[in-house]
Amino acid sequence: MSALPLPRTTLLAAALSCTLVATVARADGISCRECAPLPADYTLEPQSCETPTPLVFGKPSKARPTSTQRGVFVDVDLTGVGAHPARIWLGVSHSTVPYYAIFQGTSKTASSCGALGGFEVLADFGTSLHWSPAPASLPYVRISSHTRLGACAGLNSVATVAWLALSKRWAVLNAYDHGDGFCAGDEPDPSVKLHAEGLKAYRSGDFTTAETLWRKALPLGKAVSDLGFMFDQRGRSKEAERWLVAAAASHSRPEAWLNLADLYWKTGHRPLAAKVYRGYIYMFNLGARPKHGKPAPTPVKRALQRASKD
Numbered sequence: 120m121s122a123l124p125l126p127r128t129t130l131l132a133a134a135l136s137c138t139l140v141a142t143v144a145r146a147d148g149i150s151c152r153e154c155a156p157l158p159a160d161y162t163l164e165p166q167s168c169e170t171p172t173p174l175v176f177g178k179p180s181k182a183r184p185t186s187t188q189r190g191v192f193v194d195v196d197l198t199g200v201g202a203h204p205a206r207i208w209l210g211v212s213h214s215t216v217p218y219y220a221i222f223q224g225t226s227k228t229a230s231s232c233g234a235l236g237g238f239e240v241l242a243d244f245g246t247s248l249h250w251s252p253a254p255a256s257l258p259y260v261r262i263s264s265h266t267r268l269g270a271c272a273g274l275n276s277v278a279t280v281a282w283l284a285l286s287k288r289w290a291v292l293n294a295y296d297h298g299d300g301f302c303a304g305d306e307p308d309p310s311v312k313l314h315a316e317g318l319k320a321y322r323s324g325d326f327t328t329a330e331t332l333w334r335k336a337l338p339l340g341k342a343v344s345d346l347g348f349m350f351d352q353r354g355r356s357k358e359a360e361r362w363l364v365a366a367a368a369s370h371s372r373p374e375a376w377l378n379l380a381d382l383y384w385k386t387g388h389r390p391l392a393a394k395v396y397r398g399y400i401y402m403f404n405l406g407a408r409p410k411h412g413k414p415a416p417t418p419v420k421r422a423l424q425r426a427s428k429d
Contacts, residue, residue, distance in 0.1 A: 127216060141305040151302055156189055157208060159229045163220050172283065172290035175361050176337045177296070180234035184210075184218040194319045195258040197282050199390030202222045207260050209250055217262065236294040237276040238264060255369065256392055258282035261294075272306075274298050277338070277419070279368040284388050285357045287376050292365040310339040317342070321349060340366060344375040351382050373402040379420055384425060396426040 146400075157163060165184045199202040204359025208220040208229075220232040249260045257282030266274045278294040317332030326349060336342035347362030359382055366375035376399035383392035399422050 129374055130347050155191070157210065157220075158227075161222065161229075163208075163229045163232060165232055169230055169289075170221070171231050171233060172286065172288050172361075173238070174294055175290075175343075175365050176334070177278075177291075177293050177295035179291075180218075180236040180238070182218075184232050184234060184236040185218065187421045191250075193252055193260050193280065195252070195260070197258050197366075198284070199388070199392075199394050201214070205258070205282065208259065209262065217278075219260075219262075219291075221280075221393060229246045231289045235262060235276075235278045235291070237278060237296045238294075253398075257364075257367075257391070257398065258284070259364060259368050263369075265398050272298065279365055281368065283357070283360055283364070284383065284391055285360045285386060290361060292349065292361055293338065293343075297338060308339075310336040310342065314339055318345065321345070321380065334343055338369075340369070340372055341370070344378070347375065348378050351378060356386055357380060367398070373399060376402055377422065380422065380425070388403045393426050396422040400426060 138232055163184060190208055191209045193209060195205050195207060197205055204224065206222040208222065209217070209219055210220070217236040217238050218232065221231040222228070234262060242361075249264065251262055253261070259279055262278045262280070264276045274296065275298075276296045281290055281292050281294040282288075283290055297333045313332050313336035317329045317336065320326075320335055322385050323327035329349060330346065331341040333346050343362055344366035346357045347366055349355075350362060351359035360379070363375050363379040363382060366372050378391050379393035380399055383389070383395060400419065
């Protein structure tokens with residue numbers, strides 16, 4: 120279901136926790152838990168910020184960060200070994216548009232920044248903005264918001280700010296808005312059929328058609344994940360990373376975690392691979408070892424073996 124043409128939103132980022140919820144009010148008032156201004160010794164100059172990698176899908180924001188911000192820092196490890204840290208500032212400008220800024224290493228000057236597209240279409244209703252750091256301390260942060268429009272319909276916005284290890288660049292992997300509805304009589308989601316048709320084309324070796332159909336099925340999680348897998352199998356590793364990170368961050372599909380881990384492993388990014396393998400194991404609640412008396416599936420055995428190789 121396509122997004123509704125609604126007015127500009129009033130959003131903000133809020134407190135540091137595993138999953139943060141900020142209450143968002145109308146334009147005449149903002150409620151924020153534990154938000155703070157960007158520290159005085161940090162510098163954000165939007166005009167000089169590096170332009171991030173183009174979106175995997177979605178749309179950029181028309182707004183820009185400003186010199187008036189409130190938000191929260193999230194620390195990330197770019198390589199998996201703690202040698203190249205970075206800080207992601209998630210904040211809100213004076214015009215109430217969510218934005219991010221990247222401070223790499225010990226630098227207190229932002230190297231990348233931008234407002235988050237997709238969020239601007241949310242209605243001026245009370246809503247929530249959530250952010251959550253990646254499981255296993257991977258170098259990305261997911262930001263999402265959901266507005267309930269009625270008893271059986273809602274509007275969602277999603278963005279993922281991530282470090283791409285293979286390209287050595289920051290990216291906003293997906294910034295999109297989409298409606299959801301569970302009302303009686305709702306028509307089936309056409310994305311499901313498009314994905315099925317794409318899967319049939321893939322299995323027949325028609326990769327061009329599969330890619331076209333899966334792109335039309337976005338933001339369906341299976342399409343995001345399968346595009347990443349196909350690009351990896353076709354030798355398009357850098358492109359595959361973007362889609363697999365997007366799938367893991369936004370849809371929590373175990374297959375995406377396993378495929379991303381295998382991608383990092385074979386491209387020599389072993390510490391990151393180990394972290395992603397642990398994330399894959401966590402997705403299945405396997406802990407440190409298979410259940411007693413039952414052999415683990417082959418992918419799980421591979422993950423358990425490689426998860427300790429960092």
